[in-house]
Amino acid sequence: MSPADDGPWWRGAVIYQVYPRSFADGDGDGVGDIAGIRSRLDHLSALGVDAIWFSPWYPSPMADAGYDVADHRDIDPVFGTLAEAEALVAEAHALGIRTIVDVVPNHCSDAHPWFQAALAGGPDAPERELFWFRPGRGPNGDQRPTDWVGEFGGETWTRTVNPDGTPGDWYLHLFAPEQPDLNWDHPGVRAEFEDILRFWFDRGVDGIRIDSAGLLVKDGTLPETRPGRPHPFRDLDGVHEIYRDWRRIADEYPGDRALIGEVWMPDRQRFANYLRPDELHAAFNFDFLGCAWDASALRESIDGTLSAHAPVGAPATWVLSNHDVTRHVTRYGRADTTFSFAAKREGTPTDLELGTRRARAAALLSLSLPGAAYVYQGEELGLWEVEDIPYELRQDPMWERSGRVDPGRDGCRVPLPWTGDEPPFGFSPDGAAAPWLPQPADWKDRTVRAQTGDATSMLELYRMAIRIRRADPALGDGTMTWLPAPDGVLAHHRRPGFTCLVNLSDVAVPLPPHTERLLASGPLDDDLLPPDTAVWLRTAEPTPAGPGTA
Ligand code: NOJ
Secondary structure (H helix, E strand, O other), X not given: OOOOOOOOHHHOOEEEEEOHHHXXXXXXXXXXXXXXXXXXXXXXXXXXXXXXXXXXXXXXXXXXXXXXXXXXXXXXXXXXXXXXXXXXXXXXXXXXXXXXXXXXXXXXXXXXHXXXXXXXXXXXXXHHHHEOEEOOEOOOOOEOOOOOEOOOOOEOEEEEEOOOOOEEEEEEOOOOOXXXXXXXXXXXXXHHHHHHHHHHHHOXXXXXXXXXXXXXXXXXXXXXXXXXXXXXXXXXXXXXXXXXXHHHHHHHOOOOOEEEEOOOOOOHHHHHHOOXXXXXOEEOOHHHHOOOOOHHHHHHHHHHHHHHHHXXXXXXXXXXXXXXXXXXXXXXXXXXXXXOOOOOXXXXXXXXXXXXXXXXXXXXXHHHOOOEEEEEOOHHHOOOOOOOOOHHHOOOHHHHHOOOOOOOOXXXXXXXXXXXXXXXXXXXXXXXXXXXXXXXXXXXHHOHHHHOOOOOOHHHHHHHHHHHHHHOOOOOOOOOEEOOXXXXXXXXXXXXXXXEEEEOOOOOEXXXXXXXXXXXXXXXXXXXXXXXXXXXXXXXXXXXXXXXXX
């Protein structure tokens, strides 16, 4: 966030996502952990980020890499201890870095004590009310209560076995069977999560990332999904009441605690409803993440984002990658540069050099737009999607549940390369077990060590861009103005005196008049900006009669 911003930190922060399994391994078991994160905080400090979001680190059977939480108030032994998490929060704060934890309210693990009690207690167990247990359809109850399709593909109901061995009721799981959905109509569920928020706010964390934030409330009459009818579990109006309660809790704490929603919602108006002044502070911009590398599509996404956020007064967020999607170096190197889960396939021809060039330009674009920016671990190193993970090592449930059609999300979760010429590239200490997913040998050129001091590296581009962003009062939260530009070129201005130009056409274009070239994503050809390249310039203010403004 730039020093001139006097609003709350979350309006203009650069937020770095740590995926703990894959960031750094301190104890040598091949899986990243809190000790590893603590030992590498200097990397995040040198990068200049304002905050770190930690993906789930709670006790979990890891059926969905920790998004199946058995206890939100502790840390899984594979990651460390609660005392270590507290020390990490304190150490980050000492470096001026805020912290955000991930809370998963839509579902829990099947190992959660509530679910275990619901199963063990049989059909009359009161704990069943905390979930969605229903009898099956058909004379023997052997047909699912609904035909809803799950978020990972496949069925959403699993039949239980009664304590006496007879077939029992079914329970709902929008994700894997190991992730039973909680019943948010039950006051006990609401009270539990309000307490979990306080638990982490009491430990000093600055924000909560809310998993699957639009799915919590279900239509209890369990209708089938039908075109033109309200959806039975997506974006039901009742969900907003939950976030109003959560906002009141966040507001009770000093220091601008933030609630950040994972809201996949193509309808921008419905998306913005989550960001009303008494609800969430921010939400991830998946519209921008999934957008094609195309000037008019990006301009439409940026304009649509800003105009949806403006009426509710919330800052936009700019996200290129996360632990669920194909890394953007790979996406941008393909003929189809959009992202969608449905279209995810292996073996798509990919030009990584082109993808990397575009990813560099995209970094300068997203770090220059008004609002907060997210960096997914490894994007600052230019990592690509690893597509040749042997089948037997793949761990993401999407892979098996899609009948091995969707390659899953392991390819963006491969452990980070830090130093050295061969795996594990400093991810684990010497003599450790192999990393939980294999790293490509080619990542020897992508380590933090190899890129440090190399002015042409992705890492130094990110460091420099974030440094400029922190110092420049034009960047971070605020407004922008589009400038006239040739076809296929995006040019926007931020007051005072900052212009970003991104060339998405296939010809070089001249730079506008400027007093200083602040940063470029690639080499310039004298005063020409080559294709797939972005530049930040110090410029005069545009004349007020410019065309579109946002
Ligand atoms: C969204 C998370 O980002 C993803 O990784 C997870 O599988 C699902 N929610 C279910 O918790």
